[in-house]
Amino acid sequence: MGAQWKQKGREISALKRGQLFGKLVKEIQVAAKSGGPDPDLNPRLHAAIETAKKQSVPRDTIERSVKKGAGLTGEQINYELITYEGFAPHKVPVIVECLTDNRSRTAPEIRVLFKQGQLGAPGSVTWMFQHLGVVEAQHPDKTLDLETVAIEAGAQNVETIPADDAPDHISARFLCDRTDLDTVSKALKQAGWAVTASEMSYVAKNHVELPAAQRPEVVEFLTAIDEHDDVHRVYTALT
Numbered sequence: 001m002g003a004q005w006k007q008k009g010r011e012i013s014a015l016k017r018g019q020l021f022g023k024l025v026k027e028i029q030v031a032a033k034s035g036g037p038d039p040d041l042n043p044r045l046h047a048a049i050e051t052a053k054k055q056s057v058p059r060d061t062i063e064r065s066v067k068k069g070a071g072l073t074g075e076q077i078n079y080e081l082i083t084y085e086g087f088a089p090h091k092v093p094v095i096v097e098c099l100t101d102n103r104s105r106t107a108p109e110i111r112v113l114f115k116q117g118q119l120g121a122p123g124s125v126t127w128m129f130q131h132l133g134v135v136e137a138q139h140p141d142k143t144l145d146l147e148t149v150a151i152e153a154g155a156q157n158v159e160t161i162p163a164d165d166a167p168d169h170i171s172a173r174f175l176c177d178r179t180d181l182d183t184v185s186k187a188l189k190q191a192g193w194a195v196t197a198s199e200m201s202y203v204a205k206n207h208v209e210l211p212a213a214q215r216p217e218v219v220e221f222l223t224a225i226d227e228h229d230d231v232h233r234v235y236t237a238l239t
Helices: 014-035 043-054 059-069 103-116 146-153 178-190 215-226
Strands: 080-088 092-100 129-139 157-160 170-176 194-204 231-236
Touching (some): 014 059, 014 231, 043 178, 043 194, 080 103, 080 215, 092 103, 103 215, 129 178, 146 157, 146 170, 146 178, 170 178, 178 194, 194 231, 215 231
Antiparallel strands (some): 080 092, 129 170, 129 194, 157 170
């Protein structure tokens, strides 16, 4: 979520894979710290572990991350969530969430990355988005009525999404109030859905369509921000 603008099929270098592993490990640690080490009782942790497995993060790395995040190793994790907002080139709204253990390091580096766009003040962009709970899940029964599933799970809205890794399944994105995120995730899991993502997300109220000649500049800008080690999520109105 928050990264639909990314080009699919991009080859990942060893360096970028290392950065990806670092972000996935951080998400596992934060999820375990906030909701406990049992993925059956912690939908965010379950989704984080499944994502890490799909990206071939070693099992022992995942297990150590869960224990560390849950405080079972005696180590402390102190990540602070910092949100930046502004505009990419061509006035495309952007919200950037960072998880950092050093605000003094992260803040100036994000400002530098925004030099091709415009870093805004708090509230300058968030009004263009809805802050919602978002659950992505897959089910083997493609005949299910998604609206009925959403109502029964407590979600407010639902939309189909591509199921590239499971073409024989139905894949959907369920939107709900942030306070209902855990309830919806657990309800879907109990109904036989495989939850692949469960998180708070910024969803653009209106999307921006750019001429083909302008899009590469915006994607390059977003990619540079997304690849920063402390950046956790990038949300944009770009379709």
